[in-house]
Amino acid sequence: MLSFLARRLAGLAVTLLATALVVFVVLEILPGDPAAVILGVSATPETVAALRTEFGLDLPAPERFLRWVGGLLTGDLGTSYGYRVPVAQLIGERLQVTLPLAFAAILLATLVGVPLGMLAASRPRSLRDAGVMVFAQAGLALPDFWVGILLVLAFAIGLHWLPSGGFPGWDAGLGPALASLILPVIALALPQAAILARVTRSATLEALQEDWVRTARAKGLGAAATLYRHVLRNALVPVVTMLGVRFSFMIAGAIIIEDVFSLPGLGRLMFQAIGQHDIIVVKDLVVVFAALVVVINFLVDIAYGIVDPRLRRRA
Amino acid sequence: MPYRRSVLLAALVAGGIASPALAQDKSQVVLCQTLEPTVLDPTAGAAQAIREVTYGNIFEGLVAIDRAGKIVPKLAESWQISADNLVYTFKLKSGVTFHDGTPFTSADVKYSLERAVAPDSKNAQKWIFTPIASIETPDAATVKVTLKQVAANFLYGLAWGDAIIVSEKTAAANATTPVGTGPYKLDKWTRGDRLSLVAVDGWWGGKPAIARATFRFINDPQAQLAAIQSGDCDALTNFGAAEALPTLKADKRLTVTIGKTEGETIIAMNNGKKPLDDLRVRRAIAHAVDRNQVNLGAINGTGTPIGSHFSPAQPGYVDLTGRYPYDPAKAKALLAEAGYASGFELTLKVPPPAYARRSSEIVAAMLGEVGIRVSIENVEFPQWLDRVFKNKDYDLTIISHTEPLDINIYARPDYYFNYKSQAFVDLMKKVDAAVDDKSRLALYGDAQKMLAEDSVNVFLFVLPKVTVSKASLTGMWADWPLPATPLTDLAWQ
Numbered sequence: 001m002l003s004f005l006a007r008r009l010a011g012l013a014v015t016l017l018a019t020a021l022v023v024f025v026v027l028e029i030l031p032g033d034p035a036a037v038i039l040g041v042s043a044t045p046e047t048v049a050a051l052r053t054e055f056g057l058d059l060p061a062p063e064r065f066l067r068w069v070g071g072l073l074t075g076d077l078g079t080s081y082g083y084r085v086p087v088a089q090l091i092g093e094r095l096q097v098t099l100p101l102a103f104a105a106i107l108l109a110t111l112v113g114v115p116l117g118m119l120a121a122s123r124p125r126s127l128r129d130a131g132v133m134v135f136a137q138a139g140l141a142l143p144d145f146w147v148g149i150l151l152v153l154a155f156a157i158g159l160h161w162l163p164s165g166g167f168p169g170w171d172a173g174l175g176p177a178l179a180s181l182i183l184p185v186i187a188l189a190l191p192q193a194a195i196l197a198r199v200t201r202s203a204t205l206e207a208l209q210e211d212w213v214r215t216a217r218a219k220g221l222g223a224a225a226t227l228y229r230h231v232l233r234n235a236l237v238p239v240v241t242m243l244g245v246r247f248s249f250m251i252a253g254a255i256i257i258e259d260v261f262s263l264p265g266l267g268r269l270m271f272q273a274i275g276q277h278d279i280i281v282v283k284d285l286v287v288v289f290a291a292l293v294v295v296i297n298f299l300v301d302i303a304y305g306i307v308d309p310r311l312r313r314r315a
Numbered sequence: 316m317p318y319r320r321s322v323l324l325a326a327l328v329a330g331g332i333a334s335p336a337l338a339q340d341k342s343q344v345v346l347c348q349t350l351e352p353t354v355l356d357p358t359a360g361a362a363q364a365i366r367e368v369t370y371g372n373i374f375e376g377l378v379a380i381d382r383a384g385k386i387v388p389k390l391a392e393s394w395q396i397s398a399d400n401l402v403y404t405f406k407l408k409s410g411v412t413f414h415d416g417t418p419f420t421s422a423d424v425k426y427s428l429e430r431a432v433a434p435d436s437k438n439a440q441k442w443i444f445t446p447i448a449s450i451e452t453p454d455a456a457t458v459k460v461t462l463k464q465v466a467a468n469f470l471y472g473l474a475w476g477d478a479i480i481v482s483e484k485t486a487a488a489n490a491t492t493p494v495g496t497g498p499y500k501l502d503k504w505t506r507g508d509r510l511s512l513v514a515v516d517g518w519w520g521g522k523p524a525i526a527r528a529t530f531r532f533i534n535d536p537q538a539q540l541a542a543i544q545s546g547d548c549d550a551l552t553n554f555g556a557a558e559a560l561p562t563l564k565a566d567k568r569l570t571v572t573i574g575k576t577e578g579e580t581i582i583a584m585n586n587g588k589k590p591l592d593d594l595r596v597r598r599a600i601a602h603a604v605d606r607n608q609v610n611l612g613a614i615n616g617t618g619t620p621i622g623s624h625f626s627p628a629q630p631g632y633v634d635l636t637g638r639y640p641y642d643p644a645k646a647k648a649l650l651a652e653a654g655y656a657s658g659f660e661l662t663l664k665v666p667p668p669a670y671a672r673r674s675s676e677i678v679a680a681m682l683g684e685v686g687i688r689v690s691i692e693n694v695e696f697p698q699w700l701d702r703v704f705k706n707k708d709y710d711l712t713i714i715s716h717t718e719p720l721d722i723n724i725y726a727r728p729d730y731y732f733n734y735k736s737q738a739f740v741d742l743m744k745k746v747d748a749a750v751d752d753k754s755r756l757a758l759y760g761d762a763q764k765m766l767a768e769d770s771v772n773v774f775l776f777v778l779p780k781v782t783v784s785k786a787s788l789t790g791m792w793a794d795w796p797l798p799a800t801p802l803t804d805l806a807w808q
Contacts (some may be wrong), residue, residue, distance in 0.1 A: 022625050030698070031697070031698050031701035031702055032695075032697030032698055032700065032701050033697065033700065033701060033705075034697075036697070036700045036701070036704075036705065037696065037697050037700060038353075038359075038360045038361065038362070038439075039360065039361050039437070039439045040360075040361025040362070040439050041361075041700075041716065041724075042439055042440055042442070042716075042718055042721065043361065043440075043441070044440045044442075044725070045442055046434075047436060047437060047438065047439065047441055050434075050435045050436065050437055051437050054437070080353075082353035082354075083353045083354070083491075083506060084353075084354055084359075084490045084491055085491055085506075090506065093505075093506055093507070094507065136775060141554065149537060149541075152538075152541045152545070156541060156542045156545040156547070157541060157545045160545065160546070162539070162546040163545070163547055163549070164541040164542045164544075164547050165533065165541060165542060166508055166509060166531055166533070166542075166547070167508050168505070168508075169503075169505040169508075193431065259534065259535045259538065260535060260537065260538055261538065262508065262531075262532070262533045262534065262535065262538045262542075263508070264505065264506065264507025264508040265507075268507060269507060272351075272507075274695065275695060275697075276353070276696075276697070277668070277695075277696075278353075279698030307589070
């Protein structure tokens with residue numbers, strides 16, 4: 001187990017260093033100057049140069065790279081050119097929106113998608129199966145932002161039950177903060193639930209074909225007990241894989257939903273930083289995303305061991 | 316049971332729809348705008364969003380621009396200009412303090428102006444301050460500014476957000492914790508979403524009607540529409556979904572105003588590059604573009620057409636929209652005369668704003684009609700600044716120049732238009748020296764005509780200021796002589 005952890009950590013370090021190098025080089029090549037963006041089209045070249053000096057952008061590239069990576073190693077992500085506050089603070093604030101949003105959406109998607117998938121698989125080609133598959137097909141076909149707009153139309157503009165967007169911050173109280181996350185969570189969870197329902201259904205159907213299912217049934221175990229005690233566990237491996245992939249996606253990829261609901265999440269911070277050429281924020285975010293994905297994959301690996309003891313022994 | 320459930324649902328739905336919105340708290344207002352300021356110090360960046368939040372709210376200058384575009388006293392109670400127009404003596408308001416309690420004196424004015432003109436100044440509009448030769452403070456309530464040469468727009472420049480008065484003690488941190496003399500101070504900032512300002516006690520101008528204002532930043536036009544329709548925003552400036560305006564105008568609960576800004580939207584042409592260095596070609600392009608159609612197609616006709624680089628909201632505006640009427644046949648003839656009967660190819664580099672992206676498609680089609688094959692290249696704003704603005708690596712681009720009264724950019728030797736006209740430079744010098752309004756406005760008229768005659772760029776329209784607000788909220792600025800949302804002007808009916 002220790003060597004497994006050590007290998008994982010080494011892998012993490014190599015991944016992050018490679019990510020840092022690639023993103024640094026790419027941003028070096030991309031034309032643009034944060035000082036010019038801040039000062040606009042009336043500023044004189046001398047003023048722009050003065051601001052570049054203040055930002056330390058006039059240093060040679062290798063030196064800037066070493067300073068940046070050295071900072072990362074000591075936990076210093078640098079200061080945003082645009083916001084003039086530590087990037088760590090910016091990312092921390094945004095995680096307070098992005099993490100609850102992603103967790104709640106993946107939880108909701110799991111609670112809806114997995115039971116639906118099993119329900120469908122328990123009676124393949126029945127009306128029940130068809131119903132679930134229609135839901136899954138619709139969930140996949142409807143873009144999440146469109147679902148978001150419909151939800152806003154119904155619950156914010158029509159019924160005035162929930163805010164149309166924005167995030168007041170957790171210190172505004174749990175009620176207002178949660179209220180502003182309800183619609184985005186539903187919009188984000190729906191397509192994920194559809195994906196999970198399909199994956200669960202096919203994995204369950206496959207597991208139902210196994211010999212031990214026939215054995216269990218032959219022993220006189222009821223259909224429901226077989227499904228929950230034997231089939232579910234075996235069907236969960238592909239579901240957990242899919243959960244990991246979808247969760248990583250939602251950390252960085254919820255940007256369209258964040259836009260529809262104007263939520264200050266990580267995705268929008270990235271988008272904004274690119275638009276303003278706030279390259280220090282872009283670089284840090286890429287590294288943070290890479291780190292999160294590696295950590296999530298690690299957690300998924302551990303989850304495999306929990307749902308399937310055979311995989312634990314193999315590792 | 317099913318019956319009871321449906322009754323409950325119906326009651327909930329009806330209750331939700333019928334319940335009147337909570338009674339309006341008349342001391343609060345929620346203002347929504349497109350972009351978030353990344354800093355709250357107008358001397359630290361050129362972004363319009365900084366001024367929308369801070370101008371006249373957190374920070375004040377010696378003078379200000381009012382909603383009609385007129386210069387009015389602010390921290391300076393009065394001023395005198397010497398006969399040779401070189402010495403400005405400002406008499407300061409008494410009893411003014413900064414938010415941290417420090418009294419405001421002439422030393423703060425001297426510090427702020429010297430900081431703006433210093434060699435390491437990061438002020439985006441340094442030109443305002445460069446005419447300054449010296450600043451004297453005979454007493455705590457008097458400031459004497461001496462200029463190197465006559466600068467007719469000096470006072471006008473001092474009214475800009477870039478010329479706010481700051482305290483030396485707090486200047487360095489104003490970007491994140493602004494300390495000004497204005498009626499409001501920063502209360503809380505949830506970056507990426509909203510910030511709130513609260514009225515300060517003891518502001519020199521008295522107690523404003525609005526005690527607390529929340530600025531929310533909503534970028535997506537669809538989300539803006541939802542926020543105004545749901546009542547989450549009391550007012551929304553620069554509404555992005557122009558196609559939804561008829562719906563909003565029909566809503567009795569809302570007021571929609573379409574005003575003017577100083578944002579001249581142009582098809583900039585690289586005057587230094589073949590074939591655009593040929594006046595006949597530039598004129599042909601001007602004749603080939605129907606600006607009314609571009610206005611209609613790109614921003615639903617909410618813009619005001621212009622024929623030169625000047626806003627119709629400014630005194631001294633001359634209507635030159637008839638100089639190059641839409642005439643594809645004439646455009647083709649001019650191209651043939653210039654030796655391009657079979658046309659040529661150009662690239663059009665387009666920055667992200669919707670007005671630019673939407674205009675580009677229409678403009679490309681119109682130029683295609685006269686044989687100019689345009690390939691559109693969409694670029695992000697930082698890349699636009701680098702390639703188009705700084706390195707002049709472009710043929711055509713579409714952009715709005717939002718600074719007020721910025722016709723003088725055509726006199727800059729190294730500006731990205733590559734327009735090199737000594738006659739125009741001389742004309743701008745005359746403008747600077749023309750202190751009496753009548754002759755200065757006449758000179759501005761000449762300048763507009765010169766740019767139109769030289770067909771430096773294709774002048775499309777000035778951007779509208781589209782404001783949607785609740786009908787009971789009064790005082791929102793309809794026009795934008797400069798970007799600002801002064802909260803002291805607002806009140807609920």
